[in-house]
Amino acid sequence: MALPKNLEDIRVRIEEYARNAGLDFFEVIFEILPWEEINMLAAYGGFPNRYPHWRFGMEYEELSKGYSYGLQRIYEMVINNDPCYAYLLDSNKEVDQKLVMAHVYAHCDFFKNNVYFAHTNRKMMDETANHATRIKKYIERYGIDTVEQFIDVCLSLDNLIDIHSPYIKRPHYSSKVEETTPKQKKFPVKKEYMSHFINPDTYEEKVEQKKIEPEKELKKVTYPIRDILLFLIQNAPLKEWQQDVMSIIREEAYYFAPQAQTKIMNEGWATFWHSRIMTRMALRDDELIDYADHHSGTVAIQPGGFNPYKIGLELFRDIEDRWNKGKFGREYEECEDMTRKRNWDLKLGLGLKKVFEVRRLYNDITFIDEFMTEEFAMRNKLFTYAYNEENNQYEIKSREFAEIKRQLLFMLTNNGNPIIDLIDDSFGNRQELLLKHQYEEVELHYEWAKETLRNLYFVWKRPVNLWTVFKGRGTLLSFDGKDFSEKAYSEPE
Amino acid sequence: MALNIESDHNRFRKIVKGKIRENLRKFIKHSDMLGKKGKDIVSIPLPQIELPRFKHNPQKSGGVGQGDGDVGTPIGQGEDGQQGKGKAGNQPGVHIMEVELTIDELAEILGEELQLPRIQPRGKHKIESLRTRYRSIARVGPESLRHFKRTYKEALKRQIASGIYSLDNPVIIPIKEDIRYKSGKPMRTLESNAVIFYIMDISGSMGDEQKDIVRIESFWIDAWLRRHYPGLETRYIVHDIQAREVDREAFFSLRESGGTMISSAYLLLSDILEKSYPVDEWNIYAFHFSDGENWGDDDNKLCVETLSNRILNRINLFCYGQVASHYGEGDFIKVLEEHFKDTENISLSFIENRDAIYDSIKTFLGKGR
Numbered sequence: 010m011a012l013p014k015n016l017e018d019i020r021v022r023i024e025e026y027a028r029n030a031g032l033d034f035f036e037v038i039f040e041i042l043p044w045e046e047i048n049m050l051a052a053y054g055g056f057p058n059r060y061p062h063w064r065f066g067m068e069y070e071e072l073s074k075g076y077s078y079g080l081q082r083i084y085e086m087v088i089n090n091d092p093c094y095a096y097l098l099d100s101n102k103e104v105d106q107k108l109v110m111a112h113v114y115a116h117c118d119f120f121k122n123n124v125y126f127a128h129t130n131r132k133m134m135d136e137t138a139n140h141a142t143r144i145k146k147y148i149e150r151y152g153i154d155t156v157e158q159f160i161d162v163c164l165s166l167d168n169l170i171d172i173h174s175p176y177i178k179r180p181h182y183s184s185k186v187e188e189t190t191p192k193q194k195k196f197p198v199k200k201e202y203m204s205h206f207i208n209p210d211t212y213e214e215k216v217e218q219k220k221i222e223p224e225k226e227l228k229k230v231t232y233p234i235r236d237i238l239l240f241l242i243q244n245a246p247l248k249e250w251q252q253d254v255m256s257i258i259r260e261e262a263y264y265f266a267p268q269a270q271t272k273i274m275n276e277g278w279a280t281f282w283h284s285r286i287m288t289r290m291a292l293r294d295d296e297l298i299d300y301a302d303h304h305s306g307t308v309a310i311q312p313g314g315f316n317p318y319k320i321g322l323e324l325f326r327d328i329e330d331r332w333n334k335g336k337f338g339r340e341y342e343e344c345e346d347m348t349r350k351r352n353w354d355l356k357l358g359l360g361l362k363k364v365f366e367v368r369r370l371y372n373d374i375t376f377i378d379e380f381m382t383e384e385f386a387m388r389n390k391l392f393t394y395a396y397n398e399e400n401n402q403y404e405i406k407s408r409e410f411a412e413i414k415r416q417l418l419f420m421l422t423n424n425g426n427p428i429i430d431l432i433d434d435s436f437g438n439r440q441e442l443l444l445k446h447q448y449e450e451v452e453l454h455y456e457w458a459k460e461t462l463r464n465l466y467f468v469w470k471r472p473v474n475l476w477t478v479f480k481g482r483g484t485l486l487s488f489d490g491k492d493f494s495e496k497a498y499s500e501p502e
Numbered sequence: 503m504a505l506n507i508e509s510d511h512n513r514f515r516k517i518v519k520g521k522i523r524e525n526l527r528k529f530i531k532h533s534d535m536l537g538k539k540g541k542d543i544v545s546i547p548l549p550q551i552e553l554p555r556f557k558h559n560p561q562k563s564g565g566v567g568q569g570d571g572d573v574g575t576p577i578g579q580g581e582d583g584q585q586g587k588g589k590a591g592n593q594p595g596v597h598i599m600e601v602e603l604t605i606d607e608l609a610e611i612l613g614e615e616l617q618l619p620r621i622q623p624r625g626k627h628k629i630e631s632l633r634t635r636y637r638s639i640a641r642v643g644p645e646s647l648r649h650f651k652r653t654y655k656e657a658l659k660r661q662i663a664s665g666i667y668s669l670d671n672p673v674i675i676p677i678k679e680d681i682r683y684k685s686g687k688p689m690r691t692l693e694s695n696a697v698i699f700y701i702m703d704i705s706g707s708m709g710d711e712q713k714d715i716v717r718i719e720s721f722w723i724d725a726w727l728r729r730h731y732p733g734l735e736t737r738y739i740v741h742d743i744q745a746r747e748v749d750r751e752a753f754f755s756l757r758e759s760g761g762t763m764i765s766s767a768y769l770l771l772s773d774i775l776e777k778s779y780p781v782d783e784w785n786i787y788a789f790h791f792s793d794g795e796n797w798g799d800d801d802n803k804l805c806v807e808t809l810s811n812r813i814l815n816r817i818n819l820f821c822y823g824q825v826a827s828h829y830g831e832g833d834f835i836k837v838l839e840e841h842f843k844d845t846e847n848i849s850l851s852f853i854e855n856r857d858a859i860y861d862s863i864k865t866f867l868g869k870g871r
Contacts, residue, residue, distance in 0.1 A: 066514030313577035460554030
């Protein structure tokens with residue numbers, strides 16, 4: 010439902026405040042919805058049209074339960090799209106709606122300007138609807154069970170993508186999935202002279218060749234391959250509809266990746282601005298208590314928890330303060346007089362300029378790496394925790410700044426996923442896949458790794474292998490379609 | 503907004519029920535759902551259903567949190583399960599999903615999993631239940647029951663009859679006399695009648711664990727039979743050397759020491775049956791739980807006689823469950839086995855521990871009587 014008159018008036022005002030504050034966003038279309046529908050949309054990741062899949066039903070059940078027990082509610086949701094879509098909960102108070110609108114405009118500014126979103130599809134609303142149509146077509150054709158099972162398999166592999174690939178041009182990527190009928194699959198060839206024997210020409214090809222000479226060279230594959238999903242789409246023995254389903258899953262994975270890459274920044278940015286717009290411009294005196302209540306709920310820290318809203322907000326405020334006062338650069342860093350350092354103020358007034366620059370160029374990793382200072386970590390009581398086997402508990406492990414930063418950056422690297430490359434597709438000269446986990450002192454979840462290998466096998470239809478480290482030793486975990494095997498194996502190149 | 507969440511949600515529920523079915527054995531032996539009935543909702547904790555992915559082991563990866571506490575302060579419980587997963591921004595630990603089902607749904611799953619046959623009730627004509635159904639139309643009634651279609655029809659008829667209606671401007675305005683209401687009438691429906699007798703040995707050898715087993719088993723029996731007989735009655739008999747009828751509360755809490763004369767309970771049961779439950783009107787079930795230590799051969803003989811002459815001819819099903827106790831096991835089950843090998847409506851099972859409940863239920867109810 011579109012906004013009623015009173016909210017529309019508010020919206021116009023908030024939009025003006027936001028523009029005057031320097032935010033630059035797509036047009037935002039607000040809809041106001043009851044909680045059931047908000048929950049439905051949230052279950053679908055904000056898109057009203059998604060392909061049918063049980064996990065959306067699961068999300069929905071969780072959200073509905075959370076809401077009806079009063080544990081959680083979704084105040085707002087905003088979709089990275091041009092125009093941006095934002096959904097408001099109809100039971101929000103007016104002051105909540107104000108806050109949420111300010112929050113939404115800041116999110117939208119972030120979507121539009123942050124460089125990591127530059128490659129996302131801004132017509133994703135249409136795109137997901139297209140995906141839904143395509144998948145529904147396959148369901149009609151092949152049955153829901155077959156298609157859903159294959160979607161499960163694809164989703165299980167959907168973190169095997171290269172989230173940085175849009176920014177780094179890598180030679181072996183031709184990211185365009187062939188839309189036309191795929192040609193008969195060519196087996197990879199290592200020695201050129203074997204080519205004719207491994208991939209004898211089909212009749213059609215012979216005819217083609219006579220017309221156009223010289224023959225196009227087979228695409229040379231260079232390892233390692235990070236975007237394993239793309240490799241599978243292009244090389245695995247899949248049916249046409251399966252290729253299409255997998256490319257849909259891959260595309261959506263790439264669309265959502267930047268949101269995971271910038272969670273702390275994005276939420277921090279939106280919180281930074283809603284607080285600024287509300288307290289400096291939009292808030293009426295009688296709304297103060299409700300605003301304070303809502304805002305403190307947003308930035309509250311559960312004991313032991315980690316709230317990206319809070320950390321992001323505090324970091325942006327810290328940056329603003331430091332650049333306003335000139336607390337950066339060599340002179341400041343090297344100053345050893347703590348009193349002078351604390352009262353450091355060059356009255357530069359560069360704060361706002363700096364935060365806008367940061368929101369354009371950084372992602373969570375670079376953001377934390379560059380701007381999280383030791384003082385900040387202490388002020389926000391950060392710590393690292395680890396699992397203690399003896400009493401089956403997670404315990405505070407350290408409050409050392411270096412340790413905290415290392416742990417945070419580790420959690421953010423590759424969106425928290427282990428880094429896994431495909432390093433050979435004819436392992437042992439037997440057309441087996443060999444994946445390699447870049448071991449960084451943290452082992453994989455063993456059972457899940459096995460189940461994922463099983464799914465990988467389902468796609469590749471030949472044995473699949475994963476090199477990783479289990480219990481401190483290099484291990485080759487293999488699945489041959491029937492059994493898992495595990496053996497000590499030295500790290501492959 | 504037309505959303506498809508319902509079909510996705512249904513598919514998810516189907517998967518969940520499948521999971522419950524797989525783990526039914528585990529759920530059955532827990533006693534936390536006892537005391538719930540048909541439409542009551544029980545929450546069953548299941549590990550969250552997640553698609554497997556290459557993930558770090560949360561127990562190895564640790565994380566970052568905020569708050570007070572020295573090094574070594576515990577901040578969350580780990581789980582032994584395999585499904586653990588800690589995300590940035592969340593508390594560590596396992597995601598447990600509470601799935602809500604009604605006892606009826608659970609009983610249905612139980613029935614499917616144990617492949618329990620449907621029961622064909624007998625005497626389906628006796629009990630009448632009254633239920634109000636809105637099946638007729640009245641001129642007066644509460645606004646909440648206004649029947650829009652009928653009201654519209656009446657108004658249309660009146661307007662046409664009085665010539666107010668015009669095709670060019672087909673506006674229908676109902677007046678007070680046009681308004682019709684839905685009206686309820688009590689309906690009689692026939693239901694078949696059933697009664698369950700639970701009989702338990704409360705002699706000293708039946709300890710808390712044994713009673714828990716009886717309690718859990720009787721709960722599931724109740725749930726299953728209630729699906730077939732909406733107006734199920736339950737009666738409880740306890741016995742040591744004497745038998746008496748008690749209420750549910752007492753049934754599970756009473757504890758005596760001393761000997762056991764099972765015949766006392768069987769005699770009491772047959773008296774009650776003869777007095778209040780005519781065979782052609784009632785579906786009768788009896789479940790007897792004991793540790794099988796009976797007072798001598800004479801009493802055993804009396805039991806067999808009472809059963810064959812006065813009980814088995816009037817009852818749908820007689821079940822005897824022998825619960826293992828600390829004091830060794832009795833031989834009553836062997837006596838029954840010997841005498842009633844070929845009798846159809848008697849069912850015997852030996853319940854060694856909680857894990858055996860599952861199979862015991864199957865033995866008891868698998869006959870479909």
